Amino acid sequence: MLTFEKLTKSFGTKTAVDAVSLTIDRPMMVGVIGRSGAGKSTLLRMMNRLAPATSGSFTFEGRDITELRGRDIRAWQSDCAMIFQQFNLVPRMDVVSNVLHGTLNRRSTLATLFNLFPKDDIYRAIDILERLGIAENAAKRAEALSGGQQQRVAIARALMQDPKIILADEPIASLDPMNAQIVMDALRRIHEEDGRMILCNLHTLDTARRYCDRVIGMRDGRVVFDGTPDQLTTGVARDIYGAEADFSEEATSTDISVLNTARRARLETAS
Structure with missing residues (x-):
């Protein structure tokens, strides 16, 4: 379904993504891991067409996405939804309106200016929030929510696009x-229940093993693995x-039990 052919992105003399070639032949949950600066975010930004490729290509369902222009890029971005580390919500806007912004690519300019949404879209947004366990926050400002809740709002906004990826x-x-566990559980459930392809950049090895x-x-x-x-x-x-040889996975772990075990070990060593 998704194929990368020597996909490359350079910034001046620096190559951020270097001739990546991959094939993902069916919907699955794929984890992309590596240290900061490894090229993970740039790879996803090229997929979403937020950044143009310097060379190479990637295709989805036989269509060369790197060749899209103008309106076709916006249509592709509806099929390929993006969730960011910092949520990218409108802080002073209520939660349900933030979710409804997932429909902007298919709405008229006038409707967007006056924040006009069809009732069916409003009901669907609330249903998605219910699915993610935060429907009771629909009328609250996004800035009033915890970080984990805000990330689930961002996931709900992505689902409003009904994306393929x-x-x-x-x-x-x-x-x-x-x-972190609640958010990853939600993404895994979306993959399994909806059959959507999910590519997820991660720093943590235990998370990649558990969910991907x-x-x-x-x-x-x-790509080295x-x-x-x-x-x-x-x-x-x-x-x-x-x-180095003393590399410890505990440094990248988000698993509460692993963190507690490591903490106890440090305390015992100190005593």
């Missing part, structure tokens, strides 16, 4: 472990992150 760029990087069907490791813009979660050993992770 959801791109999640570090969706749990700014969340505490409990909210396939894991892609990037280092210095290149492509396999199943079971194949993501500590040794492989050390190569992906360019770490």
